[in-house]
Amino acid sequence: MKIYTLHTKQNLPISLEEAWAFLSDPKNLKTITPDYMGFNILSGADREMYPGQIIQYIVTPVLGIPTKWVTEITHVRDKEYFVDEQRFGPYALWHHKHFLKEIPGGVEMEDIVDYKIPLGILGQMVHPILVKPKLKEIFDYRQKKLIELFGEFKG
Numbered sequence: 001m002k003i004y005t006l007h008t009k010q011n012l013p014i015s016l017e018e019a020w021a022f023l024s025d026p027k028n029l030k031t032i033t034p035d036y037m038g039f040n041i042l043s044g045a046d047r048e049m050y051p052g053q054i055i056q057y058i059v060t061p062v063l064g065i066p067t068k069w070v071t072e073i074t075h076v077r078d079k080e081y082f083v084d085e086q087r088f089g090p091y092a093l094w095h096h097k098h099f100l101k102e103i104p105g106g107v108e109m110e111d112i113v114d115y116k117i118p119l120g121i122l123g124q125m126v127h128p129i130l131v132k133p134k135l136k137e138i139f140d141y142r143q144k145k146l147i148e149l150f151g152e153f154k155g
Contacts, residue, residue, distance in 0.1 A: 002124050003093065006113040006135050010143050011153035013106040018150075020079045020100055023109065024049045029057075031149075032142045037061060042068075051076050054087070061090060061134060092116040092123075105155035109146075111139070 012019060022028055026045035033039040038060035045055055053073040060066050069089035076082045079100060086094030093116035101108045117123030117131055 001116065002127075003114055003116050004127065004132070006115070006139065007111070008139050008143070009108060009110045010146065011103060011106055011108050011155060012146060012150050013153045013155070014150045016079050016100060016102045016107050019107040019109060022149075023098060023100065024076070024082060026053075026055050032145045033059075034138060034141045037138070038066060049073050049076055049082060055084075059090075062130065090118075092118040103155065106153050 026041065026049065029045075030039050030041065038058065040058045042056040042058060044053060047053075051073060055071050055073070057069045057071075058066050059069050067090050070087045071084045071089075071094070072087050074083045074085050081097060081099045083098070084094075084096045093114065095114045097110075097112045099108075099110040099112075101110070113135070115135075117127050119126075123131075
């Protein structure tokens with residue numbers, strides 16, 4: 001069983017409070033997801049984030065095929081971190097940790113995603129040519145979109 005990790009960091013020139021308000025609101029996921037992903041929240045994003053919250057989405061990650069994705073917010077520590085885990089969807093495992101830390105001149109945002117591809121050896125073969133580049137592209141888009149929304153960190 002091969003588990004992969006995606007690790008990103010980004011500094012933003014905003015307060016911890018502003019970063020937390022934006023990033024912990026599930027409705028803002030659509031804003032920082034590429035349009036071609038067809039991201040649409042079906043349910044569960046109607047209140048402030050809390051442990052046990054179930055959020056259902058439709059995404060179109062590959063070949064225009066709509067996929068239902070259900071995640072649970074499993075951990076929340078106000079203005080520090082939250083964790084979402086896939087309960088149903090395209091991955092055999094999806095565990096995404098979001099950390100925020102106040103730094104001089106802004107906030108550091110760190111994401112650590114541990115994930116497993118389904119389909120055994122076939123999934124492992126597809127990972128470097130399809131899954132890994134697609135995840136990198138999505139997180140690169142997110143970083144660019146956050147700079148567009150909040151400005152570039154000058155610290």
